[in-house]
Amino acid sequence: MSVEPDRDLSSELASPKSGLQGFPVDAICTGCQRVHVKQVRPEDVGQSVNVDPVTLEAAALTSFKHVCHRCGSATWWNPTAVLSGLIETQRSAEE
Numbered sequence: 174m175s176v177e178p179d180r181d182l183s184s185e186l187a188s189p190k191s192g193l194q195g196f197p198v199d200a201i202c203t204g205c206q207r208v209h210v211k212q213v214r215p216e217d218v219g220q221s222v223n224v225d226p227v228t229l230e231a232a233a234l235t236s237f238k239h240v241c242h243r244c245g246s247a248t249w250w251n252p253t254a255v256l257s258g259l260i261e262t263q264r265s266a267e268e
């Protein structure tokens with residue numbers, strides 16, 4: 174069973190802590206193990222700039238550097254899931 178509290182991924186994504194550019198992934202801080210939605214650009218995670226993010230698997234993504242507000246500095250984050258549902262929501266909002 175998961176010990177994660179219920180999370181609202183779309184409000185995490187809307188938070189400035191998720192970053193400003195890219196597509197949403199769920200990620201874990203390698204410093205404090207905090208889990209948070211982050212936005213990454215394909216090139217941040219070792220992918221081609223023109224890739225369609227919904228086709229990506231989290232296992233194929235590299236670690237990326239992002240600010241962790243609990244650590245108080247930029248740390249390395251490991252992507253654990255590509256949030257394709259949120260990507261689709263963003264797309265339909267843009268149309």
Ligand SMILES: [Zn+2]
Pocket residue numbers: 202203204205206207241242243244245248
């Ligand atoms: Zn951290």
